[in-house]
Amino acid sequence: MRSPSLEEGPPVTAVLTREEGLHYYRTMQTIRRMELKSDQLYKQKIIRGFCHLYDGQEACCVGLEAAIKPTDHLITAYRAHGYAYTRGTSVREILAELTGRKGGCAKGKGGSMHMYAQNFYGGNGIVGAQVPLGAGIALACKYFGKDEICLTLYGDGAANQGQIFETYNMAALWKLPCIFICENNRYGMGTSVERAAASTDYYKRGDYIPGIRVDGMDILCVREATKFAAEHCRSGKGPMLMELQTYRYHGHSMSDPGIRYSKKDCVNLLYWLIYIQGLLSG
């Protein structure tokens, strides 16, 4: 789905090579295992404080990374372990950080919500604050003139923050190379989207910013949509907005015992795709 301000949308077909398929699968499985392990460690009180798990949403972070370059920039909120991994932090460094060790990517000083890497600006704890930051990074991309873009992520809950609308305005005004990406996992903490938003068409909330709605459980959809949006930004047309419809399997954080039902599993989805296409065997 796309907003009326876009004349053309992303392609509806994609090419997946064996190498790509296996790489995406391995990456998504690694994140899945890492998050499930973090769940265990938290229950054992080895991880403290806040712990917001990403399992269920793996197709988003892996799909986004597949569509951009390592020299592009990315910023997200606190459900960041998946992105820390796709942006180059090792599982060891992530788990060491979560368990407060000096071998952690932030030497134990950041914790779950504050992990950083090259061209990855966290890991931000204040809902919505990362969105103006992301536009600022995009401003720097434009300023330096190096054809780089910034992916600025936020959730369906954050989508109602005023500072996001301030940012939409300035990004559009100044044609910043920023892709605003709303990861809509249907719940802002414990509040379902219908109870929080007068309009749940998050891809349209940018109004004058062209937007598309994407199936966030299908990694190829995510990848192709992101390539399309990245091309739009790199060509100097200004920002774009993407809504990724996805699910998280855990509650908002480890303090939320909520059970969310989801019939879809993005990792399985990819597995069956590459199986059916006969890509598993050489």
Add this chain to the structure above:
Amino acid sequence: MAAAAGALRRLVRCGPQQGLGRLLQPRSGIHGSAPAAVQVTVRDALNQALDEELERDEKVFLLGEEVAQYDGAYKISRGLWKKYGDKRIIDTPISEMGFTGIAVGAAMAGLRPICEFMTFNFSMQAIDQVINSAGKTLYMSAGMVPVPVVFRGPNGASAGVGAQHSQCFAAWYGHCPGLKVVSPWSSEDAKGLLKASVRDDNPVVMLENELMYGVPFEMSEEAQSKDFLVPIGKAKIERQGTHVTLVSHSRSVGHCLEAAAVLVKEGVECEVVNLRTIRPMDVESIEASVVKTNHLITVEGGWPQFGVGAEICARIMEGPAFNYLDAPAVRLTGADVPMPYAKVLEENCLPQVKDIIFAVKKTLNI
């Protein structure tokens, strides 16, 4: 008292067009027999600092409301947009939280933004970006992500602008580890501190004062140089004295000097310390002064509770200078009320020269 008030009225000139920096001598090439000091207003000193730092480093840019085509709400950035253009001098919509976050993000990505708040009262809208995004990120990332941004603008009381436009934020920002906070008084302070702040890799909050913008000060030849910096974290002794230490920042420094000029006629020699930096505070300079004079009075425009003066008194108690105090340390502060509008009420809500004189005499028991 009348003399002090008169001196005060001469010293402080309100209004945007005052003091366009009358040059008494040419700035370069022709040298007279005396050092070529000139009279420069705080506004022009800031303008020079901005111009020099923009010229020196391509990564430096200025953003804020009215900074470009309007030449700055208080004309601090006069002429800069014409010289540097849209890329380096950026007019923003009235979106403090948004544009402050954009400035911070740009700093994280390698630029060196100067983010102007029309007044620091409006920074409250964006305070999360200043403290949580800018102030804490270097620490949270264990040094991986520096945030070299400068937040600057007028702070504290102006003249009749009412309660919502008169708050002093020195204590608020001075409270936070991760930020540096500076508060210039003179033109030399303003120029040197702004340049030092831009070159500092940490987020710096620079609290200027609107009523000081039009005030001219003599600037030495050294202070006029393009590499003149005032070190952050070092106070300046504006006046040597032996009987009492007056510690102050921003506009109140001028009031302290006025009071000292009156008191000297009665044989009281005040030492006036210009903090210049709120955080990190130069406690050593204050201690050294208290050891010498045995009496301490802090003077500030902000509210008393949890303020700059409160911090100074606590630090003196905790250190060696406590043993040298002959009387309890005294805080002179703004009155603990939202700032009223009427002139006589507003004047009496801020420490005046007569209040400083009175406090000195009371402390010295004369």
